[in-house]
Amino acid sequence: MDQGQLLSYLSFRSVEFVREGRRILDGVTFGVERGETLVLLGRSGSGKTTALRLINRMLQSTGGSIWLDGQDISRMDPIQLRRSIGYVIQDFGLLPHWTVEENVSLVPRLQAWPTEKQRRRTQELLEQVGLSSENLGLRSPHELSGGQKQRVAVARALAADPKLLLFDEPFGALDPVTRHEMQQQFLDLRRKYNLASVFVTHDLLEALLIGTRIAVLNAGKVEAIVTPDEFRHLDTPVARSFLETLPPALINQQDAVRP
Ligand SMILES: Nc1ncnc2c1ncn2[C@@H]1O[C@H](COP(=O)(O)OP(=O)(O)O)[C@@H](O)[C@H]1O
Numbered sequence: 088m089d090q091g092q093l094l095s096y097l098s099f100r101s102v103e104f105v106r107e108g109r110r111i112l113d114g115v116t117f118g119v120e121r122g123e124t125l126v127l128l129g130r131s132g133s134g135k136t137t138a139l140r141l142i143n144r145m146l147q148s149t150g151g152s153i154w155l156d157g158q159d160i161s162r163m164d165p166i167q168l169r170r171s172i173g174y175v176i177q178d179f180g181l182l183p184h185w186t187v188e189e190n191v192s193l194v195p196r197l198q199a200w201p202t203e204k205q206r207r208r209t210q211e212l213l214e215q216v217g218l219s220s221e222n223l224g225l226r227s228p229h230e231l232s233g234g235q236k237q238r239v240a241v242a243r244a245l246a247a248d249p250k251l252l253l254f255d256e257p258f259g260a261l262d263p264v265t266r267h268e269m270q271q272q273f274l275d276l277r278r279k280y281n282l283a284s285v286f287v288t289h290d291l292l293e294a295l296l297i298g299t300r301i302a303v304l305n306a307g308k309v310e311a312i313v314t315p316d317e318f319r320h321l322d323t324p325v326a327r328s329f330l331e332t333l334p335p336a337l338i339n340q341q342d343a344v345r346p
């Protein structure tokens with residue numbers, strides 16, 4: 088049988104991760120298509136970051152399989168795999184001694200793109216994330232605000248035409264207005280590049296806004312995978328505890344928080 092026919096663009100099939108005898112992820116199965124964002128929603132320690140780190144092979148799963156674009160990632164070269172994935176984390180992960188432009192062009196440079204193509208791509212992306220008019224290209228990361236740093240991190244994640252974006256609580260530390268701008272920008276970028284993405288958050292409003300579907304993680308297991316509209320009727324333990332954090336008016340007017 089051709090397994091490809093059963094696979095989504097990104098597929099988790101019964102993925103397990105056991106460390107020191109502890110089952111940190113247990114039978115996790117989901118699929119993400121191009122243009123889709125699967126939000127992983129769960130409390131701290133539920134295994135969200137572990138799931139992302141398995142995708143770029145910073146960690147190795149101990150059971151099941153993960154497929155990207157028809158390939159079993161355990162058979163891919165980990166370096167090539169990582170370069171094909173844009174990864175954005177809460178504390179930016181920028182290289183402190185490099186300029187903004189050098190940070191953004193990291194992967195194109197590693198892939199030895201022609202210099203002129205690197206330069207054009209870097210300028211295009213800085214414009215895309217709303218930084219071009221500010222002339223920040225030659226600054227160091229420590230000379231930027233938190234919001235600007237995260238824009239640079241997003242530009243870097245997009246630089247080498249990635250197959251997939253992984254965002255791990257990327258906007259959690261930003262002020263609410265900047266966070267809102269970054270969320271809208273994420274939606275624009277998803278539309279423009281038709282990218283598949285996995286987006287980790289423990290913020291329910293963010294999950295409802297960003298996710299095309301939401302996977303609820305509870306102690307390493309997927310409790311449910313639903314659309315944002317279905318989420319408000321979900322009766323699983325973790326979904327209920329998240330819903331209880333919202334004012335009732337917001338739950339009933341959920342469409343008001345969606346784009
Ligand atoms: N390097 C590690 N060694 C041992 N246990 C870890 C390690 N990293 C994470 N864990 C454990 O794995 C579980 C899931 O962690 P994590 O994936 O970081 O959760 P989340 O991102 O949802 O907060 C937690 O119980 C955590 O303590």
Ligand SMILES: [Mg+2]
Pocket residue numbers: 135136137
């Ligand atoms: Mg985490």
